[in-house]
Amino acid sequence: xxQLVESGGxxxxxxGSLRLSCAVSGHTFSNYRMGxxxxxxxxxxxxxxxxxxxxxxxxxxxxxxGRFTISRDNAKNxxxxxxxxxxxEDTAVYYCAAxxxxxxxxxxxxxxxxxxxxxxxxxxxx
Numbered sequence: 001x002x003q004l005v006e007s008g009g010x011x012x013x014x015x016g017s018l019r020l021s022c023a024v025s026g027h028t029f030s031n032y033r034m035g036x037x038x039x040x041x042x043x044x045x046x047x048x049x050x051x052x053x054x055x056x057x058x059x060x061x062x063x064x065x066g067r068f069t070i071s072r073d074n075a076k077n078x079x080x081x082x083x084x085x086x087x088x089e090d091t092a093v094y095y096c097a098a099x100x101x102x103x104x105x106x107x108x109x110x111x112x113x114x115x116x117x118x119x120x121x122x123x124x125x126x
Contacts, residue, residue, distance in 0.1 A: 002026045002115040004096050009120030020081040022096030029077040033099040036081045038092035047108040059106045086124045093119040
């Protein structure tokens, strides 16, 4: 069973930064493409960013492009989301997720991800 545990959320002022971490256990981390999603109150969960198994390729939602950076450390079984220039509209619960399917294509759809963390709250004050 793959387990994902997020950390690093909190309260920050607009324009500030946070780095989220997601520690993965229970299986070979490098077998999984990894993604970050978020869900704001009253809204559907949405894609934020994803990264290939090796970390050589990334994809971002337009709303975070240029401000957020996804990365991974396969030696530490951890994926990160560096969030800069945060805006109040970035306020949400952030989830990491693992996609273990064969192939190399990065997926942005929720159904493609097999395992999910419990989420970490990010609140950006104006």
